[in-house]
Amino acid sequence: MASTLVLSPENEALLTYQARVGRELIHAPGPDFMDRCFVPGSRTPQVLRSLGAIYNHGRLSGTGYLSILPVDQGIEHTAGASFGPNPMYFDPENILRLAVEGGCNAVATTFGTFGTVARKYAHKIPFLVKINHNELMTFPNKYDQILFGSVRQAWDMGATAVGATVYFGSSESNRQIQEISAAFEEAHALGMATVLWCYIRNNSFKTNDKDFHVAADLTGQANHLGVTMGADIIKQKLPENNGGFPALKFGKTFPAMYDQLSTDHPIDLTRYQVLNCYAGRIGLINSGGESRGATDREEALRTAIINKRAGGQGLISGRKAFQRPFAEGVELLNAIQDVYLDSRITLA
Structure with missing residues (x-):
């Protein structure tokens, strides 16, 4: 389709890059993605219907791409810190309004948010209920994802999907893996889809000069584990570096992971995540990342272009949208979606 999307010179430069790993190895998103990639597998007709409800909603309906609004920061980062920039979002109905008017495929938020407005919005947009959180009220802070409700509770609210986070690499990860694997099994049994935030968390993964929480090799392996746990969609931070395993001197590696399957270019780093x-x-x-103010739009477009050209399926962007005036939030979500609707932006 023709597009009026205007890109900065830096983002325009991303459109011509050719990836190290050829696109022929990737199961690319597209209108037939579910038929190609889900139907041959073990998902039941009820789960396929839930996935179809997500893939066929909003401005990206039927494209194979996803735009999801996530707002769980009221628990994860405190409500004041999250909604202080725009206090209208203390009222949870405005979160749902933003997702609907922003043309999103789904809205991902908490039991508390959905519990106050579920009956009014369950038929208007697919619900993705985040079932665990890092509460950050314990002092000193500890970093652990704990369940805030049950899968059945999410189902009763009308959820199309459940979401959860596992902190791979943390001392609590074994419990989280078992806990969320069981939750995803129950969600699938009830006919819901599943989304996993595959985050890395270990203080030893951050050195004086580099943060390997966003390394392609570590995050890629977290993705691989997440698929094995039964996730239908993987959420991951955009990679910023590579070589976490050899630098930290743990895990198993092979030279091709770094010199044949990737480079230091962000599209290659993200393609390695897709491979996994x-x-x-x-x-x-x-993920869309934190709001930085004036640069949010270009940063969001950059992330979307990298994700799309690498073979990813979309963005789950929250703070850049809800920490600004409502109309501007809608415009930013639409701008992200326009990347996935723009025929100039192709698989690298």
Whole structure:
């Protein structure tokens, strides 16, 4: 389709890059993605219907791409810190309004938010209930994802999907892996889809000069584990570096991971994440990151272009949208979606 999307010179430069790993190895998003990648597998007709409800909603309906609004920061980062920039979002109905008017495929938020407005919005947009959180009220802070409710509770609210976070690499990860694997099994039994935030968390993964929490090799392996746990969609931070395993001197590596399957270019780093989502059979959505103010739009477009050209399926972007005036939030979500609707922006 023709597009009026205007890109900065830096983002325009991303459109011509050719990836190290060829696109022929990737199960690319597209209108037939569910038929190609989900139907041959073990998902039941009820789960397929839930996935279809997500993939066929909003401005990206039927494209194979996803735009999801996530707002769980009221728990994760405190409500005051999250909604202080725009206090209208203390009222949870405005979160749902933003997702609907922003043309999103789904809205991901908490039991508390959905519990106050579920009956009014369950038929208007697919619900993705985040079932665990890092509460950050314990002092000193500890970093652990704990369940805030049950899968059945999410189902009763009308949820199309449940979401959860695992902190891979943390001392609590074994419990989280078992806990969320069981939750995803129950969600699938009830006919819901599943989304996993595959985050890395260990203080030893951050050195004086580099943060390997966003390394392609570590995050890629977290993605691979997440698919194995039964996730239908993987959420991951955009990679910023590589070589975490050799630098930290743990894990198993092979030279091709770094010199044949990737480079230091962000599209290659992200393609390695896609490869670890079983070559894209399970969709990768990257997070939009924190709001920085004036640069948010270009940063969001950059992330979307990298994700799309790498073979990812979309963005799950929250703070850049809800920490600004409502109309501007809608415009930013639409701008992200326009990347996935723009025929100039192709698989690298």
